[in-house]
Amino acid sequence: MKICGLRDAATIRAMDGLEVDEIGFVFAKSRRQVEPEAAAELIAEVKQLKTPQGEAPKTVGVFVGAALEGLRELLAVAPLDVVQLHGDEDPALCSAVRGELGKEVWKVFSVHGDDAAGTGHERLLAFEGTIDAALIDTAGGGTGQTFGWDAIPRYAAAAKEINVPLYVAGGLHPDNAAELLGNYEVDGVDVSSGVETDGVKDIEKIRAFVERVKAR
Template sequence: MTEPEQGSARRTRVKICGLRDAATVRAMDGLPIDEVGFIFAKSRRQVAPELAAELIAGVRRLRNAEGIAPRTVGVFVNPTLDDLRETLRIAPLDVVQLHGEESPSFCEEAKAAFGIAVWKVLSVTPEDGADPDSDGPRRLRPYIGSVDAFLIDTAGGGTGKTFAWPVIDRYQEAAGGVPLYVAGGLQPDNVVELVRRYSPGGVDVSSGVETEGLKDMTKIRLFAERVQGV
């Protein structure tokens, strides 16, 4: 599936990640949510492929603000092609999101083998924010042509902390037109500022829409609607 073009004329997409229960999936019906993420890597939000398959079926029945079902995204860290094959055999994802040391050639192999969109995640280090000449954004360039989107996150992932946002402009430039999603410490009270200042291709949130470790539909709704309203 082709990614939407990135640019100031199009809206920022919303991805809600770390889903683990059917009730939350059902409650998302009608909300302006474009992607729903399931974590297969080791995490307190990890789901088994069998549970993910049930939740994916639920997502397929949803209709977002545009009248279509959100895409389903699987989060992996350094999987083998066999790992992906086995997961996809059970859980028919739309997108594979890779958080490890996966090479551009691996991304290409996964796209070719499974006919699926592939996103590559890179961590923004403190040096990226402090040094305007840091090499961080240049890491994207070898992946251009091999992936459908990039996602940048605070180093360490899942920290609930933001990184120095001004570096987003340099990552957008380095992405060469490939859609760029931003994660890391986002929540309903700061996402509007991010979207207004940097117009990323998408925003990705997990802990920022949780209360005591569980997804909170009030926060999910507020987050999605605030992004849509920018």
Template sequence: MAMVKICGLKDAETVASVVRMPVDLIGFLFAASKRQVTPEQAGALVRIVRERRETGHRVPLTVGVFVDPTMELLAETLKAAPLDAVQLHGAESPAFCRAVRETFGIRVYRVFSVSESASAADDDARTNAVAEALDPYAGCIDGLLLDTAGGGTGRTFEWSRIPHYAQWARRAGVPLFVAGGLTPDNVAGLIEAYRPDGVDVSSGVETNGAKDITKIRDFVERVKGHESHAGA
């Protein structure tokens, strides 16, 4: 069953509601964004998750989203907000990803942007290009996330590109997440066609720029419920 990540959470009420749903990961943005939180704000939200975990409940992993952070920034952030993982959206090298894992003992998810227009290359050429770009990251990351170029655009990329990355992820032994323009209305189609290991949503479950609990619940049900019916 595909994992669900809800990203860009900012307030305690939303976090308290989401952790009671079958959500697998929640994300806090530390990069410049209208959804950005400070380490101190994130720390308070992480405590909500940890307190529920301590009572024996299953809770989502907490993920910090960064763009080209320094090790010093990560250390400062993790001191205030003890996250389970970091998600790196910039030009972070394999060596940097490995250093983060080894220094802080947390999971590292690496994001790769997929251009909205596919090149004219054939399947073999695309598969080779993906391998050339990603092979240096093998053994350095715990997950791969595909997003539309630019990130946070609310637009999908061409999903036909997914299999080339999925092939690499299987070989590397890491889960493949898909983000970019997902909503409760289109996520079931993505899962049906491409079977990613996980899906990541932010603006697609918002109303007027704020997280909408009804939309979050609908999104989660479309993922988890669709697969339950598909496997029946």
């Protein structure tokens, strides 16, 4: 389970003890964007957290249209565990981030209208051996809207074929997480706007989301 778009230390500190596997920071242009120096301080706060298993959550950076050298420079300031790529990055870049920068790579696939024909998931297969996880999201990302969940089984099958976990994002919140997990077999979920109040992360909504996901 990943909680994304964190921007303040107080909320991160309040997450201590929650069963959250990853905490994400947005570096792409967005109202949730953080600068590398600020992210470095927030990453240090995450490393002080402990899940019920006694480990700190992993830190994930969200990027769109990233280039290898730009990532290298940013990671020197903000030591993330995972690089999450939302743009048109190709398998070669993903492989370079893993091999040269030594970071896990998550590749995001936007669910478009063509998925109704059962073809969109085929994009995922080209990334075999170059990524550590796949994530599917509503086209556009950060919209707070769900996509047609009937596409999930095809992506799940493709992820299984290349032996990576599949995360689902897009419009999730405490009131629909159980529905998703009760009807579809996925490896993880990613939430951002669904645990906010007036555009600000709400620790009570985060707790509610965690409880309902872990109860499944």
